[in-house]
Amino acid sequence: MPLISVITHTDTVVSPYPASDVNIKAYPPGGGTLGLHYDTNGITVLLFLTTNQEAPLRYQVERSHPSRKEPWVEHGKVHARKGALLIMQGRRVLHDCEPTLNEQKFSVVYNYYERHDTYRHPDFDNFVYYGARPSRLEG
Structure with missing residues (x-):
């Protein structure tokens, strides 16, 4: 965690939600995706545990610059390389994983928050990890 704080210049804490502090994502051949x-x-x-030629992480980031009249969306792809670490602003980067075809892909996901901003809807983990319908719309 100190390394993440140094890189992001924030007071970083590990996710206080036990189901999601650290996860392993396994994408099987033949359509594994997120x-x-x-x-x-x-x-x-993200810590990539495999090197993959397919199933890159795809991302979209809203950008703006004083030299341009209008903001734009940057699109990109990152292929997994075993041992590589990717750090991103999860709330600001729209992302997914292109489906696998023949390869399998494994990565470890570490979820961090800034100490002053750890809010998450109370039903989120039950919905995402256990398929339980949220009991209310507002947190």
Whole structure:
């Protein structure tokens, strides 16, 4: 965690939600994927456990610059390389994983928050990890 704080210049804490502080994502051959989403945590760290030629992480980031009249959306792809670490602003980067074809892909997801901003809807983990319908709309 100190390394993440140094890199992000924030007072970083590990996710206080036990089901999601650290996860392993396994994408099997033949369609393993994760749909387009933003994360609930502000800082997402991916440790790639495999090197893959397919199934890149796809991302979309809203950009703006004084030299341009209008903001734009940057699109990109990151292919997994074993041992590489990717750090992103999970709440600000819309992302997904392109489906696997023949390879399998494994990564470890570390979820971090800034100490002053750890809010997440109380039903989130039950919905995402256990398929339970949220009991209310507002947190």
